[in-house]
Structures are given as structure tokens and as C-alpha cells.
Amino acid sequence: MSGTPPSLVPTRVQLNRPLPPLTYLAPEDLPAGVRVRVKLRNSLAFGLAMGPDPSPPAAKLRPLELVLDPFPLLPPKLRELHTFAARYYGCLEANLLPLSLPQALLPNWEADEDGQRLSFHRDRGAWGVLADLGEAWHRDPALLPTLLHRALRRGAGFTEVRLTGAPHPPRVTPAQAKLLLALEEAGGSLMEPELLEAAGVGASVLNTLEKRGLVTRMKRVDLLAQRREAGTDRTVVLNDEQQTALDAVALGAFGVHLLQGVTGSGKTEVYLALAERVLAAGRRVLWLVPEIGLTGSLLDRLEARFPGRVAVGHAGLNAGEKHGDVVRLLFNGADLFVGVRNAVLAPLRDIGLIVVDEEQEGSYKSEEHPRVNARDLAIKRAQLEDCPIVLGSATPSLESWQAAQTGRYHLLRLTQRPAGITLPTVEIVDLRDAYRQARRKVIFAPPLLKALTETLARGEQSLLLLNRRGYENFWMCRACGKNLGCPHCAISLTYHRGDFRLRCHLCGHETVPPEACPDCGAEHLRGVGEGTEQVEEHLRQLFPAARILRLDRDTTRRRGSLEAGLLAAEAGHVDILVGTQMLAKGHTFPRLTLVGVINADQGLKVADFRASERTFQLLTQVAGRAGRADLQGRVILQTYSPDHPAISFALAQDFEGFAASELPFRQGLGYPPFTALSLYRAEADTPQEARGALEAFRQRLSVPGLRILGPLEAPVPRIKDRWRMHLLLKGSRGALGEVLARHPLEPAGLIHVDRDPLQFG
Ligand code: ADP
Ligand code: ZN
Numbered sequence: 001m002s003g004t005p006p007s008l009v010p011t012r013v014q015l016n017r018p019l020p021p022l023t024y025l026a027p028e029d030l031p032a033g034v035r036v037r038v039k040l041r042n043s044l045a046f047g048l049a050m051g052p053d054p055s056p057p058a059a060k061l062r063p064l065e066l067v068l069d070p071f072p073l074l075p076p077k078l079r080e081l082h083t084f085a086a087r088y089y090g091c092l093e094a095n096l097l098p099l100s101l102p103q104a105l106l107p108n109w110e111a112d113e114d115g116q117r118l119s120f121h122r123d124r125g126a127w128g129v130l131a132d133l134g135e136a137w138h139r140d141p142a143l144l145p146t147l148l149h150r151a152l153r154r155g156a157g158f159t160e161v162r163l164t165g166a167p168h169p170p171r172v173t174p175a176q177a178k179l180l181l182a183l184e185e186a187g188g189s190l191m192e193p194e195l196l197e198a199a200g201v202g203a204s205v206l207n208t209l210e211k212r213g214l215v216t217r218m219k220r221v222d223l224l225a226q227r228r229e230a231g232t233d234r235t236v237v238l239n240d241e242q243q244t245a246l247d248a249v250a251l252g253a254f255g256v257h258l259l260q261g262v263t264g265s266g267k268t269e270v271y272l273a274l275a276e277r278v279l280a281a282g283r284r285v286l287w288l289v290p291e292i293g294l295t296g297s298l299l300d301r302l303e304a305r306f307p308g309r310v311a312v313g314h315a316g317l318n319a320g321e322k323h324g325d326v327v328r329l330l331f332n333g334a335d336l337f338v339g340v341r342n343a344v345l346a347p348l349r350d351i352g353l354i355v356v357d358e359e360q361e362g363s364y365k366s367e368e369h370p371r372v373n374a375r376d377l378a379i380k381r382a383q384l385e386d387c388p389i390v391l392g393s394a395t396p397s398l399e400s401w402q403a404a405q406t407g408r409y410h411l412l413r414l415t416q417r418p419a420g421i422t423l424p425t426v427e428i429v430d431l432r433d434a435y436r437q438a439r440r441k442v443i444f445a446p447p448l449l450k451a452l453t454e455t456l457a458r459g460e461q462s463l464l465l466l467n468r469r470g471y472e473n474f475w476m477c478r479a480c481g482k483n484l485g486c487p488h489c490a491i492s493l494t495y496h497r498g499d500f501r502l503r504c505h506l507c508g509h510e511t512v513p514p515e516a517c518p519d520c521g522a523e524h525l526r527g528v529g530e531g532t533e534q535v536e537e538h539l540r541q542l543f544p545a546a547r548i549l550r551l552d553r554d555t556t557r558r559r560g561s562l563e564a565g566l567l568a569a570e571a572g573h574v575d576i577l578v579g580t581q582m583l584a585k586g587h588t589f590p591r592l593t594l595v596g597v598i599n600a601d602q603g604l605k606v607a608d609f610r611a612s613e614r615t616f617q618l619l620t621q622v623a624g625r626a627g628r629a630d631l632q633g634r635v636i637l638q639t640y641s642p643d644h645p646a647i648s649f650a651l652a653q654d655f656e657g658f659a660a661s662e663l664p665f666r667q668g669l670g671y672p673p674f675t676a677l678s679l680y681r682a683e684a685d686t687p688q689e690a691r692g693a694l695e696a697f698r699q700r701l702s703v704p705g706l707r708i709l710g711p712l713e714a715p716v717p718r719i720k721d722r723w724r725m726h727l728l729l730k731g732s733r734g735a736l737g738e739v740l741a742r743h744p745l746e747p748a749g750l751i752h753v754d755r756d757p758l759q760f761g
Pocket of ligand 2: 486487488489504505506507508509720
């Protein structure tokens with residue numbers, strides 16, 4: 001082979017752009033799955049090599065600009081997951097790649113492997129040799145410790161020293177021996193300062209050993225450094241139910257387990273005990289949480305239990321941190337990875353357990369392309385890894401619940417709360433009565449006002465929830481009946497009194513409120529529907545001495561302001577918290593004993609078959625915020641429809657009852673979990689164009705066994721001047737997959753598909 005220049009063959013390349021795969025000339029034997037850089041028109045683009053093109057276009061082909069990876073960096077099972085997800089969700093593998101690997105993370109071709117640089121093999125076209133190295137590296141990343149070296153050196157962080165595994169030379173000095181021994185005792189790697197201290201030698205010894213190739217230094221970004229000292233592990237003795245759950249999860253085999261238990265029933269302790277077993281067996285743990293805000297106290301618990309073995313990844317990290325994190329995973333430098341949605345695609349190898357906490361949360365589903373659902377992909381990943389997955393929740397999604405009822409998932413339940421923790425009392429206030437008595441609409445009915453007053457007097461905290469920000473939801477003209485709407489979107493503008501603006505919550509358009517109706521000129525404009533800003537104002541008038549804090553998207557726009565507010569509340573510097581549903585989750589306010597929901601029906605009015613389920617979940621969740629070990633909690637739900645199942649079952653805190661009442665409706669109407677859905681959305685400059693695209697698509701459909709609804713106007717028919725139409729397909733997962741296979745969408749076309757949609761707006 002030496003001497004002959006490597007030959008180039010037509011190769012398909014997928015770009016992370018809305019384009020079909022393109023064909024370039026690439027080195028023969030270039031494995032599928034390596035990243036490449038190509039010229040696209042006059043700019044450079046990242047792409048993914050997909051193997052030779054059996055029928056290349058006749059046009060003259062361009063060569064690749066650069067091959068970026070010596071071999072595919074992602075673990076083979078993760079690549080299988082990408083392939084599956086791309087087919088299932090109708091996206092490209094190249095769209096998924098950035099979710100697994102930061103684009104800026106580039107291997108070092110000058111890395112030395114047995115005296116030969118990787119670039120040497122590349123220049124000879126020996127891709128097979130590189131592929132073998134890649135396979136060896138996937139088995140043990142310590143074999144190619146310098147692969148991402150250069151990138152690593154850049155970031156700030158800690159220097160880790162590890163044994164390279166090179167055979168011991170016959171002669172080492174006593175100082176060198178001490179250092180090697182200390183490293184061996186630490187399991188092969190240690191932070192530099194700790195190592196030097198443990199061995200009692202100077203840095204020059206380390207330098208010599210590095211030069212001789214016995215150890216290697218790696219820079220690593222350590223996100224948990226500040227947390228290291230935090231907290232000692234509080235080992236708990238599991239109660240019988242927890243122990244039963246723990247023993248029911250068979251390790252080393254695929255199985256889906258649904259762990260149901262109210263907040264505080266001890267689910268996390270079960271995950272921790274499982275993780276402990278899995279880590280002890282030498283495998284790794286992938287742990288998904290729905291929101292960044294929820295990771296803080298969890299991380300403390302994880303760090304305390306598994307010091308130094310935890311890594312974390314989420315969207316809030318800056319590029320450098322993300323980088324360090326992924327590098328740790330690529331080098332098997334972390335055994336437990338915690339993260340939000342995209343973490344399901346993290347390059348973690350040899351997974352022995354996946355945990356998905358709060359599995360019902362909508363945030364697991366991406367609402368932009370690629371529209372993957374991390375909960376569902378996690379199940380697929382567990383199947384590929386042949387390991388158990390535990391989905392946990394107090395109020396499981398009806399999809400998971402039904403799967404547990406039919407035996408596809410294994411149901412595990414925790415019914416007791418640990419001693420001392422009591423459930424809050426829940427009361428309903430019928431707003432119709434309040435209206436009759438006051439003869440006008442009231443924001444706080446007398447029972448809620450009384451409870452607020454009492455709670456304040458006791459020096460405890462209250463939380464008021466209203467899922468609508470702004471002062472008034474919209475303005476209407478009493479003379480002509482029209483609402484003041486956004487000129488770009490088909491929704492009304494919301495009044496924000498603090499800024500004196502009418503604002504569109506979809507596109508951000510804003511205007512100074514007019515004196516008179518822009519349509520008829522009458523000066524009879526009236527605001528309708530209170531928002532959090534108005535609730536806050538009323539509270540200040542009613543309780544002038546109280547410390548009131550409003551938390552919603554308007555007051556938390558600055559980075560860190562939400563955290564600051566929550567901290568103040570946790571520290572007891574707030575008497576009344578008012579806000580949107582961002583307050584419903586996860587945080588523990590030690591003195592919070594009263595939760596008031598201003599309008600429990602609010603979520604029921606949206607046209608979405610999951611409206612009941614979401615309302616039930618929200619009310620149950622927010623109720624869980626009230627009360628702690630020593631303080632009895634109280635929840636007040638204000639409603640106009642006390643008999644609605646979502647409200648009456650939330651009152652009883654009865655998930656099973658709710659599920660049993662809701663599932664027959666779903667079945668009757670042919671909705672999930674009994675039927676799968678694919679939502680085809682079209683967006684265009686005119687409604688006709690959007691409708692036309694979907695009609696043409698509908699005409700072409702040739703898959704049997706589907707129910708097709710539409711094209712219909714989307715619930716919000718226009719956003720940012722784009723007209724929106726929907727076509728909803730109902731059928732089996734298989735049939736909907738068949739539609740994707742037989743009728744692929746043009747990547748840059750008007751239509752986009754959303755499989756298993758959660759949002760219909
Ligand atoms: P969940 O995840 O269901 O909300 P956690 O596992 O966080 O519940 O448990 C709530 C609290 O109760 C935690 O402080 C936890 O340490 C404690 N706890 C859970 N199980 C036990 C147990 N068996 N013995 C003592 N404390 C427990
Ligand atoms: Zn708008």
C-alpha cells in the first residue's frame with residue numbers, strides 16, 4: 001500500500017442542515033460515523049460520513065476538506081441509538097450528533113500510538129488500522145490517552161494523572177516507584193496535587209515519568225469541585241417497600257420498571273441503592289432529571305454517596321464545561337452521569353442502569369427539531385444496552401401507567417411516607433359561591449384570604465400559583481367586542497402594567513396601550529383576566545407589611561435571578577411567593593405551609609386531550625410543596641368546576657382513581673396510550689399554501705390502518721406571520737413508522753413531523 005496515494009471514492013455525507021445527504025470524494029474505507037468537514041457552496045459545513053455512495057451523481061464531485069475523527073468517537077451502542085432515533089423521529093443522524101458530542105471537540109491527529117501518530121495511518125489511507133485502534137479505544141480509552149489531549153489542555157480545570165499501562169521498565173528510582181505505587185493504589189488515576197502529596201515526591205518526578213511514557217497528565221474540568229466537601233452521606237435503612245422495589249429490578253437484563261410513589265416516599269433512595277449495586281458491578285449509570293433547577297440538591301446527595309464518580313451535563317453549562325464533561329465520559333472518567341433531556345444521548349459506555357425521574361414531565365420532549373422524547377429514547381437505550389430502566393413518578397404519564405397495567409412495564413410502588421411526614425390537607429373553594437356572595441369576580445375567595453392571614457400571623461410561608469403572567473390577560477373593546485390582538489400572531493396581547501405595554505407572548509411584539517379601540521375608536525377598553533402581576537398588586541394592598549416575591553418569566557429574565565429568588569424564599573426571607581408553574585416543582589421551602597391555586601380550572605380550557613392529565617399532575621405536584629416534617633401543610637384550590645375529575649381526584653390525591661376515570665375517554669376517542677399519533681405541521685406565508693402542502697401529502701398516503709384528521713387550522717393559526725396547519729395521523733406505531741419510511745419529508749420542505757406529540761399549539 002505504501003507509495004500509492006490513497007484512492008478517493010464517492011461517499012455520502014450528511015450535513016447537520018435541512019438537506020438530503022450529499023456526495024463527496026472521500027478516502028476509500030472511511031468508516032461511517034466519522035465527522036468530516038466539507039465545502040458547501042462557499043462555506044464550510046460539518047458532516048457525518050455515511051459510507052460509499054453506490055450510485056453517485058454524474059456531476060463532478062468535490063473532495064472532503066477534512067476528516068475530523070480517526071474513527072467514530074461515539075460508543076457503538078450509542079450510534080445504534082442514533083440510527084434508531086433518526087428513523088423513528090424522521091430526522092437525520094447528523095442532527096443528533098451535536099447532542100452527543102460538542103462540535104468543537106476535535107481529536108488530536110498527532111496523538112502517539114505505539115510510536116506512530118494517527119496522522120501517519122491517515123496519510124497512508126490505513127483506515128482499517130485506525131478502525132481497529134478505535135475498537136480497542138472503545139474497550140479501554142486509556143489506550144489512547146492523548147486522543148483529545150489538545151482540546152483538554154485549553155480549558156481551565158484540574159490536572160489528572162493516570163497510568164498509561166505501558167510495561168514497567170526494569171529500573172525506576174525510589175521516588176518514581178513511590179509515585180507509581182500511589183497511582184496504582186488509587187486505581188490508576190488521581191488528581192495531580194493529591195498524587196504528589198500521597199507519594200511525597202516533587203513534580204519533577206512526575207515530569208520524568210510522563211516523558212518516559214509511564215503516566216499521562218490530563219486536564220479535566222471539574223464541575224463538582226466546590227461540592228466535593230459538601231455533605232456526608234446519610235445512609236438510610238430502606239423500608240420494606242423500598243427493599244422490595246430494589247430487589248425487583250433485575251440487573252444485567254433489559255426491563256422497564258415504573259416506580260410510583262408520592263414526593264418524599266423515598267424513590268430517590270431506591271435509585272441510589274440500585275446505582276450503588278450497578279457501580280459495584282463495574283457498570284455505569286445514566287440518570288435523567290426533567291429540569292436543571294432540580295439537580296442542585298440531587299447532586300449533593302449523589303456526590304455524598306459516590307464521591308468523585310459523578311458528572312453532570314445540561315443546557316446551562318457553558319461550552320468549556322460541556323466540553324470537559326463529555327471528555328470525561330469519552331474516557332470513561334465518570335461512572336454516573338446526571339443530566340436533562342439531551343443527556344440521554346451522552347457518550348456513556350457500558351450502562352448498567354438508567355433512571356428517569358419525574359418521567360411524566362413534558363420537558364423530556366424536545367419542542368424543536370429533532371423532536372425526540374428523552375424518556376422514550378432512554379427505554380430504547382436500555383434495550384440496546386440490555387440493562388434495566390426505572391421510570392419514577394408520583395403521577396406517572398398515562399402512557400407509562402397503562403403499560404404497567406398491561407404488564408409491559410413492571411410496576412413498583414411506594415405507598416408510605418417516612419415517619420413524621422404527613423400529607424397536606426386539600427380543600428376546594430367553589431368560586432361560583434364566592435361570585436354569588438360578592439356579586440363580582442373575586443381573585444381571593446374568603447377562605448383563601450383567611451388562610452393567608454393566618455399563615456402570615458404564624459410567621460409561615462404561603463405560595464400562590466397562577467399560570468398566567470402579566471397584569472391583564474387581554475384587552476377588549478366594550479363597544480365593538482374585539483380583542484386587541486398581535487399584528488403578527490393570532491392571539492391577544494397581554495397587558496404588562498409595570499412596563500405599561502401590551503405584549504405578545506408568542507413573538508414579543510409590543511405596543512403602548514392605546515386610549516381608544518383601534519377598530520371602532522370607542523374609549524371603552526377593558527382588561528380581562530388577572531395575571532400574576534395583578535395578583536401581586538392586590539396582595540401588596542391587602543398585606544402591606546408582608547414580604548412578597550413574584551417569580552415568573554417577567555421577573556426572572558436576568559440569569560440567576562430565579563435562583564436568587566428561590567434561595568431567598570428557602571432562607572425564609574419571603575412571606576408570600578406568587579408565580580407561575582415554575583414554582584410548582586422540586587424546591588423545598590422549609591416554612592411553606594399554605595399553597596393556594598388561584599384558578600385550578602385554568603389548564604382545563606385548552607383544546608388538548610391531555611388537559612385533564614396535566615391539570616391533575618400540576619395540582620398534585622403543587623400540593624406536594626406544602627408542609628414538612630413538623631409543619632402541617634394546607635392546600636386551597638379555587639375552582640369553578642369542583643366536580644371535574646382532574647380537580648376532585650387531585651383533592652383526594654388519588655392518582656389511580658384519576659387514571660381509571662380518564663383512560664376510558666382516551667380509549668373511546670382513540671388517543672394515546674391506546675393509539676399512537678404523528679402530527680404533521682405545515683407553516684407557510686399563506687394559509688392556502690400550508691393547507692395545500694398537507695392536502696397533497698394526505699393524497700399520497702398509501703399506508704393502511706390510519707385515521708387521518710385534517711388538514712385543520714392549528715390552535716394558534718398564525719405565529720410570526722407564518723400560517724400554520726395541522727394534519728393528525730392516528731394509528732399503530734408500526735403504521736406511523738411505515739408512513740415515515742414510505743413518504744419521507746423533504747428536509748427543507750414546508751411540512752415537519754412530530755411523532756408522539758405533546759404540544760398541539
Ligand atoms: P422521593 O424521591 O420519592 O421524593 P426521597 O428518596 O428524596 O423521596 O426521600 C425523601 C426523604 O426521606 C429524603 O430525605 C430521604 O433521605 C428520606 N428517606 C427516604 N427513605 C428513607 C428511609 N428508608 N429511612 C429514612 N429516611 C428515608
Ligand atoms: Zn405576536
